[in-house]
Amino acid sequence: METEMEELLEILEDLHPEVDFETCERLIDDKILDSFDIVSVIAEINERFDVAITAEKITPENFNSAKALYALIRKLEDGE
């Protein structure tokens, strides 16, 4: 069965197949993800994980790596 992390990586790789999301930790700082990408990722996460990421959560710290984004999803799933 596909884990949540794998599913997240799939969402990201759909947008930028050329990027290694498992290791990249500067997705925002290096402008790999732009604002359109971020919105597409959030809509996709909402669709697949049933988690709503609000505007104030859109920070470089939360979106710089797949790991950080996954941590955010887990936090929101836990209702924090």
Added chain:
Amino acid sequence: MLFTSYGFIAFTAILILLYYLAPKKCQWMLLLAASYLFYFFAGPEYLLYISATTVTVWLAACAIQARGDKTAAYVRENRETLTREEKKVWKEKGKRAQRRLLVLCLLLNLGILAVVKYAAFAVANVNALFGAAGLERRFSVPDFVLPLGISFYTFQALGYLIDVYRGTVPAEKNLFRLGLFVSFFPQLVQGPISRFGDLGKSLYEEHPFRAETVALGLQRILWGYFKKLVIADRILTAVNAVIREPETHGGAWVLVGMLFYALELYADFTGGIDITIGIGQTLGITVKENFMRPYFSKSIKEYWRRWHISMGTWFTDYIFYPISVSKPMLKLSRWSRAHLGEVVGKRIPVYLSSFAVWAATGIWHGASWNFIVWGLGNWVVIMVSQELEPLYGMFHRRFPKAEGSFWFRAFQVVRTVLLMSCLRMFDCYRDVPLTFRMFGTLFTEFNWNILWDGSLLNLGLSAVDYGVLLAGLAALFAVSMAQRKGSVRKRIAAWPYPARAALWYGLFLAVLLAGAYGIGYDASQFIYNQF
């Protein structure tokens, strides 16, 4: 008091002197007094507007902070007794109360902006609609005086308020300190639109005199005046000659007007921002950069990340994201995926939110249809290029050497400059049908000989003026290229004294001698002051 007036230069010089003579802890108060004095010179009646925005935003931010603190304290004190569900309910209740305060203050301040800036435009359009429908009824068009810099300081203040609501920055308890953030005079008239988290600390810190920082600031100011007075105000004469007589300036003249305006706007706006950042630096205050060599962008999307950066990030953070990830938008996205398919559903949030952003960007620039059409023109170009990306991908797979090659990059840069210049025609002609008509003449009037038969000398510029412009353009280009390796002024500071002294005195003389003055000449207003 224009940046280019002697009064402003004297005002700033006296302020810098007093700033470093005053006790350090009073420096920010002196800046506040100077900012209000500057605004008083612009128009005493404007003080009411900026004070109202400052006080209402201060009150709302403090109340939002207090409500958040109260909720957090209650949850903390009752950590042991409250269930997880109850904690969640408390937090949501607190957030709802904060949201009410936020919305109230946003509506009030955007309401003020709407009334003074857009009421006349709205009423004129309603009257035109009535006329089109054959109705007799007409409303009188209100005539409000637009307070100087209202679009800039309102957005800056509201950005701070939203940041407090989001918990990004703490509320400023001192009304006068917030007053300085909202009114800081160098950025009051044309930005940048600073964030409290970036500028706040730097404004209130104590700044001892450092000759090196002051010198770097003065050099930046001088470079700003060079761009404004030697380049922008000189080429302005030719731009006006082309634009104000459209009937006799079609075809190749339109291209000349577009490109000259591109140079004028760049030199004018970036020159003004250089002066702003330079004044900040002489006072020890860091104002964030607002440009990153925008004319070297390879796409319109990239251009908007590098031109008027503070406005672009403001619209992205406070309009684009909140709309695109809002619950109704996500619901709409889900519904569209289910009913209209994946392809449409996925695009809905981005398309609708960026439409709202570009309509807002257009109307922020001015209450007229030409700005709205200009904004939406940008939206169309960005969306079309987004949709064409698979095609670009195919091209690059077919010609792998093109990407990254100098000539392909040069092509992308020229394409972006031309596209932006075409869109800016709405800003030049300020009349939508006329803009389309003039654009059409590019393809119907074949008068390309004007480019080399001496006609360009009939635009109010002599051969010497063109020589000065070319030298100025070469200087702009050289500085832009050099900036890629870091601060140009810091590198110049490492030169031997005679070389750097010759350069700065040379630049000073260039501003004095080659600035577009002349008898009866009055330096023109900065273009962005009117927004």
